[in-house]
Amino acid sequence: MTSDSNRITIEDIRSAKGRDEPLVCLTAYTARVAQILDQYCDLLLVGDSMGMVLYGMEGTRGVTLDMIINHGQAIMRGSKRACVVLDMPFGTYEDDPANALKNAKRLMNETGASAVKLEGGADLAPTIKHIVDAGIPVMAHIGLLPQSVEEPGGFRVQGKTEDTQEQLLQDARAVEQAGAFAMVIEATLDAAADKITQAVSIPTIGIGASPNCDGQILVTEDMLGITGDYVPKFVKQYANMSEIMDDAAKHYAQEVRTRRFPAKDHLYTLSKKAS
Secondary structure (H helix, E strand, C coil), X not given: CCCCXXXXXXXXXXXXXXXXXXXXXXXXXXXXXXXXXXXXXXXXXXXXXXXXXXXXXXXXXCCCHHHHHHHHHHHHHHCCCCEEEEECCCCCCCCCHHHHHHHHHHHHHHHCCCEEEEEECHHHHHHXXXXXXXXXXXXXXXXXXXXXXXXXXXXCCECCCHHHHHHHHHHHHHHHHCCCCEEXXXXXXXXXXXXXXXXXXXXXXXXXXXXXXXXXXXCHHHHHCCCCCCCCCCCCCCCCHHHHHHHHHHHHHHHHHCCCCCCHHHCCCCCCCCC
């Protein structure tokens, strides 16, 4: 599933719809992390979750275009294989399709990434179409929309009623018809995500959705266990890097304070000349 340049393409992602083997997706923000994840992932998302996991923000709204561009450039340097998608930050696409296109072009031109992602359903369909018609691939994002959550603790599971499930289905069909090549479904009732996945012809990427989605994505820091005490229900931690980092820092501090580090092996010295 690679192109001639070995980079997975948008068409490769699109063609994964309905395959037995789901797409593997994770977020990435640094070149070294991208280099590691690139071996295993079909898609790397430079997500606005960086606001919380890297910058200590309470939400995603403080993330800027410059931040996405800087980290996007790093991910493009660190990865060789995965399809790289960039989040469009809050305030860069919602009000004006022309402005959204201008910002999408800047993201693409300054990073060389494969696509942009924006949050919203039927209300954002005209903007998605405007960007796609200009030749820029768009990944949609429905269900829970983190950029729309203004208060901490405001994250709620979507699709709990028949009416909200119908609205989600309308959103999914609208972004599909607008030309999105795939869509993220976040924090949505399992049955609702299943229904959407069956109803649309483009891949669905679940995060807190359904195992029957065409792919899965997590925030890498959540997956590695380095984002703090709160762990969302949909996250499985495959490591506890917080404990590993804590232990390493503790031992480093102990060795510095007792002058055991640096030792002779870590010093630069002149070699003795042969007599």
